[in-house]
Every structure is written in structure tokens, then in C-alpha cells.
Amino acid sequence: MIDMHQEIRDAVTRLCADFPNEYWRKLDAERAYPRDFVDALTAQGYLAALIPEEYGGIGLGLSAGVAILEEIHRAGGNAAACHAQMYTMGTLLRHGNDAQKARYLPGIAEGSLRLQAFGVTEPGSGTNTPAIKTFARRDGDRYIVNGQKIWTSRAEHSDLMILLARTTPLPEVTRKTDGLSVFILDMNAARGKGLRISPIRTMMNHATCEVFFDDVEIPAENLIGEEGRGFRYIMSGMNAERILIAAECIGDAKWLIGKASAYATEREVFGRPIGQNQGIAFPIAQAYARMRAAELMVQDAVRRYEVGENPGAEANMAKMLAAEASWEAAEAAVQTFGGFGFAEEYDIERKFRETRLYQVAPISTNLILSYIAEHVLGMPRSY
Numbered sequence: 001m002i003d004m005h006q007e008i009r010d011a012v013t014r015l016c017a018d019f020p021n022e023y024w025r026k027l028d029a030e031r032a033y034p035r036d037f038v039d040a041l042t043a044q045g046y047l048a049a050l051i052p053e054e055y056g057g058i059g060l061g062l063s064a065g066v067a068i069l070e071e072i073h074r075a076g077g078n079a080a081a082c083h084a085q086m087y088t089m090g091t092l093l094r095h096g097n098d099a100q101k102a103r104y105l106p107g108i109a110e111g112s113l114r115l116q117a118f119g120v121t122e123p124g125s126g127t128n129t130p131a132i133k134t135f136a137r138r139d140g141d142r143y144i145v146n147g148q149k150i151w152t153s154r155a156e157h158s159d160l161m162i163l164l165a166r167t168t169p170l171p172e173v174t175r176k177t178d179g180l181s182v183f184i185l186d187m188n189a190a191r192g193k194g195l196r197i198s199p200i201r202t203m204m205n206h207a208t209c210e211v212f213f214d215d216v217e218i219p220a221e222n223l224i225g226e227e228g229r230g231f232r233y234i235m236s237g238m239n240a241e242r243i244l245i246a247a248e249c250i251g252d253a254k255w256l257i258g259k260a261s262a263y264a265t266e267r268e269v270f271g272r273p274i275g276q277n278q279g280i281a282f283p284i285a286q287a288y289a290r291m292r293a294a295e296l297m298v299q300d301a302v303r304r305y306e307v308g309e310n311p312g313a314e315a316n317m318a319k320m321l322a323a324e325a326s327w328e329a330a331e332a333a334v335q336t337f338g339g340f341g342f343a344e345e346y347d348i349e350r351k352f353r354e355t356r357l358y359q360v361a362p363i364s365t366n367l368i369l370s371y372i373a374e375h376v377l378g379m380p381r382s383y
């Protein structure tokens with residue numbers, strides 16, 4: 001049985017009490033970054049939970065990350081402002097060389113360096129990652145990068161970016177996943193020197209951006225691992241990413257179900273609580289059952305991950321089921337709250353918007369179903 005980290009959960013819940021719904025609601029209205037919240041999480045070491053102790057982190061397993069992110073969402077918060085640090089850091093940790101790890105990980109662990117940006121998606125490639133066009137051309141002891149990323153979340157609030165770029169043109173590689181490379185980009189050094197960041201306003205407060213590269217220089221020493229093998233390095237972090245996002249969805253579902261069941265119990269219409277009507281109670285109960293099933297899949301995926309398996313199927317299924325469960329809970333909550341479900345001060349509409357994202361990003365439900373069909377059930381590849 002994996003450690004469910006009850007002490008960490010309690011401590012995160014206490015921290016989140018300082019950042020109540022009013023805090024998130026105000027940020028949402030202003031589309032502002034939760035700087036104070038991220039600073040508090042960093043100060044207490046939670047964003048360094050998965051960084052090994054030798055680099056100044058706490059050195060815990062993925063289950064600790066699951067506990068932290070789930071509890072933030074269960075408290076009504078939104079860890080999307082900072083969650084990427086937990087999984088992008090893994091690319092550096094697993095594939096970076098000693099000098100890169102020594103240079104960056106201690107700063108990330110203590111909070112002086114933010115590794116929040118993950119530049120993979122491009123306007124013309126979307127789900128088809130090998131089709132990216134951003135190109136890094138080797139020129140002596142540096143690479144020159146040209147291209148564009150989209151949906152690079154937190155780019156304005158990050159010092160470093162894990163960047164995927166093509167280093168060999170697509171027509172020149174045997175497999176389309178070859179010829180891609182990963183870099184650690186010092187965004188502070190590149191700002192004003194060819195790097196331009198432009199925020200995208202979205203239906204929720206997500207600090208996501210377009211990023212333009214115009215002859216941006218990256219020292220060759222910032223190439224992670226071997227040139228041309230970047231796709232594998234990025235993919236190796238996907239299981240952790242999916243499991244952590246699934247945990248956030250479980251947290252969202254618990255928050256929404258808690259709100260909906262409480263409101264259904266106290267709100268009286270026709271002189272009786274609305275929760276007495278099965279039309280109100282059953283959707284909430286159904287969402288709870290689906291959340292619990294998804295939670296078990298998350299736990300199974302974490303357990304497999306922590307014993308060193310490659311739980312691609314379980315991580316994908318956990319993410320899909322948890323995202324569906326949180327969405328079902330959001331639907332039930334809006335219906336339960338009636339008109340008040342649409343009022344900002346009840347926070348239901350905010351969570352409804354926030355939790356919808358996870359059926360699209362970081363990977364869409366369709367692509368997860370494709371994965372299961374092909375890799376688990378042995379059916380033909382769809383793309």
C-alpha cells in the first residue's frame with residue numbers, strides 16, 4: 001500500500017486555509033497570478049518535494065506530489081499556477097548531466113529559480129508533437145532558436161523553460177520522433193534578445209502564453225541529454241504529469257461534491273431540503289462513486305510508478321477518469337446550486353471552468369482512448 005502522506009495533506013490544508021475562496025475569486029476576476037500562494041508553497045518546500053535531498057529538495061516519491069496537489073484543489077485552490085515544476089523538473093533530473101543538475105536544481109529547490117514553463121505545443125502541431133517547427137540550429141558552442149510555441153503556461157512567471165525544438169529537419173530523419181532535442185532555456189537571459197512572450201486570455205485564470213523565438217541563443221551546454229533524443233526525454237515525464245494532473249482532478253471533484261452535498265442539505269425549496277429530491281441527490285452520489293473509482297486508478301498508477309514500472313496505461317486511464325469525474329461533479333454542483341451556481345461569489349462557476357481544461361490538456365481524452373486502443377488492446381493505430 002502506498003503512503004498516502006496524511007501529515008503532508010494536513011499541512012497543505014492548513015497552508016491553504018490562508019488562501020480561501022475569496023483569494024482565488026479575486027485573482028480569477030483580475031486574471032492575476034497567485035504569487036503569494038506560490039511563494040508560501042515554495043517557502044514550505046512543497047514545490048521541492050520531489051527534488052532529491054542532495055540538491056536541496058525533500059526527496060519524496062510521486063505519491064507526495066499527488067497528496068500536495070490533490071489537497072490544494074480539495075481546498076478550492078488551483079495548483080495550475082505552479083504544478084509544472086514538479087514534472088518538468090524530472091526531465092532535468094533524469095536526463096540532465098551532473099553540471100546541469102548542480103547548476104539548476106538547488107535554486108529550483110530553494111525557490112530562487114522557477115522552472116514553471118514547458119514549451120512543447122505549437123500552433124501548427126497541437127497533439128502531433130513530432131510536427132513541431134521550432135528549430136534549434138547548432139552554431140559553434142551555441143544553438144540559435146527560431147519558431148513559436150503556444151499555450152506555454154506560466155511563461156511570464158518562470159526563470160527557466162524546458163524547451164522542445166527540432167534539431168534535424170523532419171524530412172531528414174528516419175522516424176518522425178527523431179531529431180527533436182530538449183534544452184533548458186534561461187528565460188531571463190533570452191528576454192529582450194529574441195524571446196517575446198504574449199499572454200493568451202482564456203476562460204479560466206491560467207497564465208498561459210504564446211512564446212516567439214527570433215534568433216534566441218542557447219549555450220550548447222544547455223542541451224539536455226543527447227541531441228536528437230528529446231522526444232523520448234519528454235515522453236519519459238508524461239506518466240508523472242498525467243498522475244499529478246489526475247490528483248488535481250480528484251481534489252476538484254472532492255471540493256465540488258462537498259459543496260454540492262452541503263448545499264443540497266441546507267437549501268430548502270417547497271419547505272424541504274433540495275437534497276431530498278433524488279434528481280438532486282443522485283447526480284452528486286454518482287459523481288462521488290465515479291470520483292472514488294478514479295481515485296483508486298490514481299493510487300494504482302502511483303503505486304506502479306513508485307515501484308519502477310512504466311504505468312503508461314494506468315497513468316493515462318487515471319487522468320482520463322479523474323478528469324471525467326471532476327467534470328461530472330462540476331455539472332452536478334452547478335445543477336444543485338441552481339442560479340447561484342452561476343454567481344461568482346459561490347465559486348462553483350470558477351471551478352466548473354477550471355476543471356473543464358483537464359479533458360483537453362495536457363492530453364485530450366481522445367488521445368488517451370487512442371493510447372488504450374492501440375497499446376493496451378492491440379488495435380490499429382489511429383494516426
Ligand SMILES: Cc1cc2nc3c(=O)[nH]c(=O)nc-3n(C[C@H](O)[C@H](O)[C@H](O)COP(=O)(O)OP(=O)(O)OC[C@H]3O[C@@H](n4cnc5c(N)ncnc54)[C@H](O)[C@@H]3O)c2cc1C
Binds near residue numbers: 117151208
Ligand atoms: C490552458 C492550457 C494550458 C496549456 N499548457 C501547456 C503548456 O504549458 N505547455 C505545452 O506545451 N502545451 C500546453 N497546452 C497545450 C495542450 O497540451 C494542447 O492544447 C493539447 O495537447 C491539445 O492540442 P491542441 O489544442 O493543439 O488540439 P489539436 O491537436 O488541434 O486537437 C483538437 C481536437 O482534435 C482531437 N484530435 C486530434 N487528433 C486526433 C486523433 N488522431 N484522434 C482523435 N482525436 C484527435 C483532439 O483530441 C482535440 O480534442 C495547454 C493548453 C491549454 C488550453
